[in-house]
Amino acid sequence: MQSFLLFTLILLSIGAYYLGRQRAFAVAGGHIRNLHSLPSFYGSYAALWCGLPALIVFAVWAALQPSVIIDLVVAGMPPELRELPPDRLNLVVNDLKNLVSGNIVSSTPDPAMLEAANRYRNLQVIGNASLWVVVMALAIAGVAYAWRAISPALRARNRVERVVNLFLIISSTVAIFTTLGIVLSVVFESLLFFRQVPITEFLFGLQWSPQTALRADQVGSSGAFGAIPLFAGTLLISGIAMLVAVPIGLMSALFLSEYATPRFRAIAKPALEILAGIPTVVYGFFAALTVAPLIREIGTGLGLHVASESALAAGLVMGIMIIPFVSSLSDDVINAVPQAMRDGSYALGATRSETIKRVLLPAALPGIVGSILLAVSRAIGETMIVVMAAGLSANLTANPLEAVTTVTVQIVTLLTGDQEFDSPKTLAAFALGLMLFVVTLILNIIALHVVRKYREQYE
Amino acid sequence: MNNPTPSPVPATPNRDIKIIVNAGLKRRHAAERRFRWYGLIAISLGLAFVVLMFANIIGKGYPAFWQTAIQVPIQFDAAVLDPDGKRDPQALANADYAALVRAGMRQLFPTVQGRLESRALYGLISSDAAYELQRRVLQTPALIGAEQEIWLLASATVDTLIKGNIDRTLDQSERPIKDNQIEWVDQLQAAGKIEKQFNTVLFTSGDSREPEQAGIRGALMGSFYTLLVTFLLSFPIGVATAVYLEEFAPKNRWTDLIEVNINNLAAVPSIVFGLLGLAVFINFFGLPRSAPLVGGLVLSLMTLPVIIIAGRAALTSVPPSIREAALGMGASRLQMVGHHVLPLAMPGMLTGSIIGMARALGESAPLLMIGMVAFIVDVPKSLLDPATVLPVQIYLWSDLPERAFVERTSAAIMVLLAFMILMNGLAILLRKRFERRW
Numbered sequence: 001m002q003s004f005l006l007f008t009l010i011l012l013s014i015g016a017y018y019l020g021r022q023r024a025f026a027v028a029g030g031h032i033r034n035l036h037s038l039p040s041f042y043g044s045y046a047a048l049w050c051g052l053p054a055l056i057v058f059a060v061w062a063a064l065q066p067s068v069i070i071d072l073v074v075a076g077m078p079p080e081l082r083e084l085p086p087d088r089l090n091l092v093v094n095d096l097k098n099l100v101s102g103n104i105v106s107s108t109p110d111p112a113m114l115e116a117a118n119r120y121r122n123l124q125v126i127g128n129a130s131l132w133v134v135v136m137a138l139a140i141a142g143v144a145y146a147w148r149a150i151s152p153a154l155r156a157r158n159r160v161e162r163v164v165n166l167f168l169i170i171s172s173t174v175a176i177f178t179t180l181g182i183v184l185s186v187v188f189e190s191l192l193f194f195r196q197v198p199i200t201e202f203l204f205g206l207q208w209s210p211q212t213a214l215r216a217d218q219v220g221s222s223g224a225f226g227a228i229p230l231f232a233g234t235l236l237i238s239g240i241a242m243l244v245a246v247p248i249g250l251m252s253a254l255f256l257s258e259y260a261t262p263r264f265r266a267i268a269k270p271a272l273e274i275l276a277g278i279p280t281v282v283y284g285f286f287a288a289l290t291v292a293p294l295i296r297e298i299g300t301g302l303g304l305h306v307a308s309e310s311a312l313a314a315g316l317v318m319g320i321m322i323i324p325f326v327s328s329l330s331d332d333v334i335n336a337v338p339q340a341m342r343d344g345s346y347a348l349g350a351t352r353s354e355t356i357k358r359v360l361l362p363a364a365l366p367g368i369v370g371s372i373l374l375a376v377s378r379a380i381g382e383t384m385i386v387v388m389a390a391g392l393s394a395n396l397t398a399n400p401l402e403a404v405t406t407v408t409v410q411i412v413t414l415l416t417g418d419q420e421f422d423s424p425k426t427l428a429a430f431a432l433g434l435m436l437f438v439v440t441l442i443l444n445i446i447a448l449h450v451v452r453k454y455r456e457q458y459e
Numbered sequence: 460m461n462n463p464t465p466s467p468v469p470a471t472p473n474r475d476i477k478i479i480v481n482a483g484l485k486r487r488h489a490a491e492r493r494f495r496w497y498g499l500i501a502i503s504l505g506l507a508f509v510v511l512m513f514a515n516i517i518g519k520g521y522p523a524f525w526q527t528a529i530q531v532p533i534q535f536d537a538a539v540l541d542p543d544g545k546r547d548p549q550a551l552a553n554a555d556y557a558a559l560v561r562a563g564m565r566q567l568f569p570t571v572q573g574r575l576e577s578r579a580l581y582g583l584i585s586s587d588a589a590y591e592l593q594r595r596v597l598q599t600p601a602l603i604g605a606e607q608e609i610w611l612l613a614s615a616t617v618d619t620l621i622k623g624n625i626d627r628t629l630d631q632s633e634r635p636i637k638d639n640q641i642e643w644v645d646q647l648q649a650a651g652k653i654e655k656q657f658n659t660v661l662f663t664s665g666d667s668r669e670p671e672q673a674g675i676r677g678a679l680m681g682s683f684y685t686l687l688v689t690f691l692l693s694f695p696i697g698v699a700t701a702v703y704l705e706e707f708a709p710k711n712r713w714t715d716l717i718e719v720n721i722n723n724l725a726a727v728p729s730i731v732f733g734l735l736g737l738a739v740f741i742n743f744f745g746l747p748r749s750a751p752l753v754g755g756l757v758l759s760l761m762t763l764p765v766i767i768i769a770g771r772a773a774l775t776s777v778p779p780s781i782r783e784a785a786l787g788m789g790a791s792r793l794q795m796v797g798h799h800v801l802p803l804a805m806p807g808m809l810t811g812s813i814i815g816m817a818r819a820l821g822e823s824a825p826l827l828m829i830g831m832v833a834f835i836v837d838v839p840k841s842l843l844d845p846a847t848v849l850p851v852q853i854y855l856w857s858d859l860p861e862r863a864f865v866e867r868t869s870a871a872i873m874v875l876l877a878f879m880i881l882m883n884g885l886a887i888l889l890r891k892r893f894e895r896r897w
Contacts, residue, residue, distance in 0.1 A: 067745075161793045168707060171699035175720045175767070178760050182731055185738030248501045255498025272505050277879060279821025281850040282516070282872050285857045289865065290515055320508045327505070349480075351487055353494035374726070381728020383824035384850075388857060408730055412827050415737065433734040437727065444726040 002062060005132060009058070009139060013051035016143045020046025023150045037157035045149075045156040048163055049142035054135045061131050069123045076119055078112050096120060186437055189430035196424045197225045202431060204228065208394035208405075210414060210425050225428055227435070229394035233404030237315045237386060238379040240400055244319025245379075246372060249326025254356055256327070257334045269331075276324035284388030287317035292389055299401060307391065307403040314389040315400065318382055325375045333367030333451070334360060366450050373447035377440040383408040407432045516876075520869025526658040526671065527613040527621045529584060529647060531563040533592065534606045546600050556589035556596075560611065567652070568643060579640055585612040587660075587672045610656065615670040615863040617644055621653065624862050661870060665836045666852065670863035673856070675871050677838045681751055681831070681846030682820060684839060688755020689819050693762040694812050698801075700763070701770030701808070706796050725764035732761050733828025741829060748830035749845035757825050762815040769811020773804040806893030810886045817882040821875065823850035849875050 024042035028034040035042070070093055074082060081092060092113075099117040150156070194202070205226015252272060256265050292313035299306030306312075337360055345355040361368070391403030392413060414429040537544070540554045564580050565571065571580050588611040595609075596602050616636045619625055621644070631638045647653045665677030700721075708714040736757035740746045746753050777800050785795035826832070831847050832855065839846035847855070849871060856868040 063744075157791065161791060164793055165707065168699045168703035171696045172703045172708070172714075172717055174696055174760075174763065175700065175717055175724060178724055178735070178763070179720045181739050182727065182735045185735055185743075186731070189738060248504055251498045251501030252505050255495075255502050259495055259498055260502075268502055268506065271509060272502070274509050275505070277817070277821075277883060278512070279823070279850050279875060279879070281821070281823045281853050281857075282512070282876070285853060285868060285872060286512055286515060288857060323505050323508070351491040353491045354487070356494070377726060377728075381730065383728070383730045383827075384854065387824075387827075388854065408728070408824070411730055411734070412824070415734075415828055416830075416832055430734060430738070433731055437731050440726065440728055441723060444723060448722065 002128075002131075005058065005135060009051060009054055009135065012139050012143075013047045016050035016139075016146070017043040017047040019143065020044070020146055020150060023147055024156075027150060028152050034152045036153060036155050041156040041160050042150050042154070044160045045154075046143060046146035048160065049146040050139050051142075052163070053142055054138040057138055058131070058135050061134070065127050065131070069120060069127060072123055073116050073120045077116055081112060081116075100124075182437065186430050186434045189427050190434045193424060193427035193431045196427070201225060202227055202428075206396060208410075210410070210428055223424060225424065227407075227432065229396040230405060230407050230410055230432070231435075232396055232398075233311070233390070233394065234380055234406040234408075236311050236398065236400065236404055237318060237390060237406055238376060240312060240315025241318035241322055241379045242372070242376060244316055245322035245326050245375060248319075249323045249375075250330055250368065252323070253327040253330040253334060254360075257331055258352060258356060258360075269328075272327060273324050275321065276328075278321075280321065280382065280384040281388070283317050283321050284384040284386075287313050287385055287389035291317055295401075304401060306401045309389060309391040309403040310401050311390065311404045312400040314386050317389065318379055318385050321382070321385065322375045322379055325378055326371055329371030329374060330364070330368050333364045333371065336367070337363045366453065370447040370451035373443050373450070377443035377447070380443075381408065381436060381440050383412060387412050407436055411436075516869050516872050519866060520871075520873045522622050523661065523863075523866040523870035524658050525655040526660065527618040528610040528654055528656050529613045529617070530608050530652040530654070531560065531584070531588075531611050532566050532606060533559050533563045533609045534566075535559065535592075535596065535602045535604060536562070537604045540596065540603050546603075548597065551596055551600065552593065554593075554596075556592040557586075559592055560584055560588045563609075567647070576639065579637055580643065583614055583617050583640060583643060585614045585671045586669060587612050610654065612660070612671055613653070615861060616640075617653075618671060619862050620644060621648075621655065622866075658870075661867065665838050666834060666847070666855075667836060668834075670859075670861050670867060673864070673867060675849065675852060675874060677835060678847050678849045678852035678871070679874075680838050680840075681754075682848040684751035684842055684846065685754040685758060685826075685831075685848055686816060686820060688752055688842065689758040689762055690812070690816060692755065693759035693766055693815070696759075697763050697766030697812070698770055698808055700767045701774055702796060702801065704767075705771050705774040706800065707792070721764050721767050724760075725768065728824075729761060729822055730824045730828065732757050733825030735760070736825060736829045747843055747845075749833055749835070749847075750843045751831075751839060751846045751848075752842040753829050754826050754831050754846075754848065755842075757829060758819040758822060761822065761825065762812075762819050765815035765818065766808070766812050769814070770804070770808045773807025773811065774800065776807065777803045803895070806889055810890045813882050813886040813889070817879050817886075820882070821850055821879060823848070823854055826851055827854075849878075 021039045021043035023046070024035055024039045025032075028039075032039060073096070074089070074093070081089075084092065096113060096116055099113060100120050202225050205224065206228050207224035207226045208229045209224045256269055260268065288309075292308060292310060295310055295313050295316075296306045296308055299310075341359055341363060342355055345359045350358065386406045386409050390409055391405050392409065393403060394405050394410075395402055397404060411429045411432050414425055414432075536559065539558050540556075541547075541551060543550070561577075561581055564584065565577070568580060571577055591611060592609070613621070616625075617640075620636055620641065625634050625636060627641065636644075644653065660672060661674045662679075663676055664672060664674035667673040700717075704714060704717065708717075736753060740753050740756055741748055746756075781799050781803065782795055785799045786792070790798065826848060832851055833845060833847065834855070835845050835847055837844070853868055853871050853875065856864050856871065
């Protein structure tokens with residue numbers, strides 16, 4: 001229904017374009033040189049007048065209509081329904097919506113609900129019809145205005161370009177609004193959380209069990225929100241990942257840039273970068289179904305107790321995932337070291353590996369540190385591997401064979417499932433998200449700063 | 460007294476250095492060789508992981524493209540299907556098709572007696588068989604009264620047995636299939652009534668609790684709608700941002716702020732975008748949960764930085780002489796960009812966008828946050844229907860213990876990887892075909 005209206009509007013705008021162009025030809029007496037702008041600009045001018053105001057009204061209307069209708073319907077309900085507390089009222093409204101869309105409702109609807117549903121439907125029909133009328137009227141009025149306004153002296157190009165420019169500027173602010181949206185949503189919910197749980201308990205508490213009690217007398221459901229075990233688990237898994245990724249990634253980068261023949265490099269570098277393109281859910285599947293059982297088997301063979309969701313499995317696979325980040329970033333940095341420095345070292349009689357260890361690595365160190373920091377921030381924020389291969393229980397341990405949980409795992413488990421939005425349980429997820437955002441942001445800023453500062457030295 | 464002095468360095472220490480150097484040479488060369496080996500080992504390890512993962516997943520997943528079927532003689536008994544003989548579609552749809560399947564199985568094994576035995580016998584056939592018969596009858600009502608040999612889907616346990624993934628030597632209490640069932644399956648196999656057919660169900664149906672009926676079509680359509688929204692939003696906005704920053708923006712604090720923002724957004728963990736989607740799109744704007752529209756919105760915010768960064772690189776690679784020539788001919792700045800710079804930069808921008816879309820296709824963490832993780836049987840038909848996407852479907856299936864689901868998960872991963880390879884291949888092709896050196 002609404003998409004049909006949108007389609008009609010687009011068709012009208014296309015029509016307006018040709019109309020405007022023809023009008024321009026007509027007012028110019030058939031000679032384009034009499035016009036200020038090219039005829040196509042007059043066409044665009046008309047099309048914009050036809051489409052843009054109507055589109056804006058359409059968007060605002062479509063966004064507001066549902067809530068306005070709900071308010072009207074609720075206002076018309078009998079007082080015993082209208083004066084329910086907000087959360088109960090929400091349930092009633094949901095029932096109402098189901099009733100209107102013809103879904104199965106839990107209980108047999110009472111006459112008041114049926115009447116409200118009827119009002120709802122009526123209002124919807126009226127709303128949609130008036131939307132059509134208003135949008136079409138605006139579109140036609142726009143075309144009429146453009147038709148009258150088009151004259152040889154009209155600066156159509158400048159006007160159209162101003163609109164396009166505005167579109168470009170608005171587009172470029174989307175990035176800012178995204179950051180703003182992230183910060184505001186995460187901070188706002190976190191503040192709500194910290195009103196219920198003191199921030200010191202969250203940051204320094206050693207107990208994490210977010211199950212809050214439904215009844216006061218339930219056992220073991222006090223709801224403890226000490227996030228230290230999560231931070232420790234995250235660090236443990238990221239640490240294992242870095243132990244895998246840094247040596248392999250760095251050595252691969254050194255080999256590819258210093259030893260490998262161009263042909264080998266041309267094949268091996270993209271092949272290694274395949275690892276970066278594989279979706280993380282695939283790594284998670286690999287970790288949970290292949291690596292974890294393997295480690296468990298080896299461990300039991302050696303007489304060790306290995307948890308089936310050991311930190312080692314998740315960390316190992318995460319390390320594999322991060323190899324290409326470390327290797328390609330370090331590769332860039334190593335290649336940026338001037339050839340003269342290598343030549344100088346060779347001229348003194350150093351071997352290649354000595355050149356690498358004594359000259360290349362010290363020169364490239366800031367960049368390599370930067371790339372490792374970026375890889376760490378990637379590891380901390382990685383979600384699917386740990387959700388699928390790491391545990392759920394928050395153990396405070398440094399033993400990689402035990403199951404630990406991470407910040408991202410807890411965010412996912414707290415937010416999938418039940419939908420109350422004001423319990424400390426769901427709000428805790430946003431507090432964890434805030435921590436994640438802040439830590440990765442700091443890591444990225446430091447890394448980018450280090451890399452940039454280092455680059456300036458040689459350019 | 461300007462006699463040329465002999466070499467200031469005495470001969471003996473010189474030889475000493477040579478000796479020292481020569482003595483250390485062996486050790487240094489060994490260290491050199493070792494270092495080289497470390498490098499080679501590191502890169503081989505990296506490449507071995509690539510091969511290992513692909514081999515592992517393909518090895519697990521390729522059997523899922525075949526599925527066991529059993530040939531059963533079905534008597535489309537008019538007394539069961541259409542007792543009053545009116546061919547009323549409503550009555551035909553509600554008839555007891557399972558009874559036909561049961562009768563067919565009894566016909567295959569007339570000796571089977573007793574309720575338990577019969578139940579075990581019927582268990583060989585998937586519960587989908589009845590719907591299959593229903594579909595056939597509704598399509599051609601003329602079938603009623605006829606008898607036909609029909610290939611029906613076997614149950615997942617039979618499928619697993621046929622594929623050799625059940626240990627027959629175990630005691631029957633320890634495996635999902637009983638001794639008598641194995642015997643029947645062997646008899647059927649000997650009679651040529653069991654066959655592995657191409658698994659069309661995998662591509663034509665939505666999710667299901669029964670492994671043999673579960674398919675990825677719902678997830679594929681969900682991915683399609685989600686990516687459609689992502690592309691429609693992120694491509695125009697990304698290109699517009701890149702053009703503005705590269706061609707129009709004055710260099711001031713404001714544009715610096717935008718640039719810093721874009722670079723930071725590119726490194727924000729994807730799950731944080733999920734939190735944003737949950738708090739803003741679902742709770743604040745009240746958009747429906749699990750809808751591809753919301754998923755697309757979230758993913759487009761994630762993909763934007765990728766497209767913007769690629770777009771700016773493509774724009775800077777267009778030489779300034781093009782711009783100056785256009786301006787010199789009297790074009791306005793917008794005409795210069797629209798007619799000349801943008802078309803030249805477009806291949807690079809498209810390449811970047813396709814790579815960004817491929818990444819969005821594989822992304823699942825933020826979609827978990829906005830509820831695209833539900834068990835959804837129906838194939839989504841619009842942007843607002845509840846849906847899931849391919850990576851999330853993989854995540855959901857990977858939790859299920861049945862062997863048949865492990866197989867299907869791997870098959871779904873293969874399909875996902877095939878799409879990613881396709882998209883990345885397209886990007887490489889585009890770059891090769893249209894890349895221009897100035």
